Amino acid sequence: MKQSTAITIATGAAVAALSGLLLYSRATRPPVINPKVPEPARSVELARYLGTWFELARHENRFQKGLDAVTADYGLDADGRIRIVNSGSQNGPQGARSSIEGRAIVADEATNAKLKVSFFGPLYTGDYWVLDHGEEYDWSIVGEPGGRYLWLLSRDARPAPAILEALLRRVEALGYDRWALRITRQV
Incomplete structure (x- = not known):
């Protein structure tokens, strides 16, 4: 007993x-910043998407709270999974740097624009949708179907102001409130 x-x-x-x-x-x-998340605008060539991205802006979230100089590095593992290393600096671009490593698999092989990502092992995965990207893979807008998260990425840490403005207009065209985004300070 x-x-x-x-x-x-x-x-x-x-x-x-x-x-x-x-x-x-x-x-x-x-909070939800887009209740009607669109489907990804175009397919993704994974080989071109790999490499280093600089975060220009994001919808603030608890796991990135206060981070600046944020980068995301994507690589392909031998098993075909995508390796992701996200890093950032606390309390400004010159602050203490930390990073986290995750893995992703393609969830939509027809477009490669939808991934399942895990930073905490196989028990918790999140959706990662490349909602749109530049023809030359020089920028990317990433979200997820719940409309709570959004990241604006670029290959250039400090693109020209006109380019950033055009990307923020694209964010609005996708149904997001650009004023809900936190601009990321880069080095």
């Missing part, structure tokens, strides 16, 4: 912990 009571208590504690984690996750998610 004591063993079954211990199992019941352990199971109850596990359920309570998972419930608490779920509630915390839901409570700390950013």
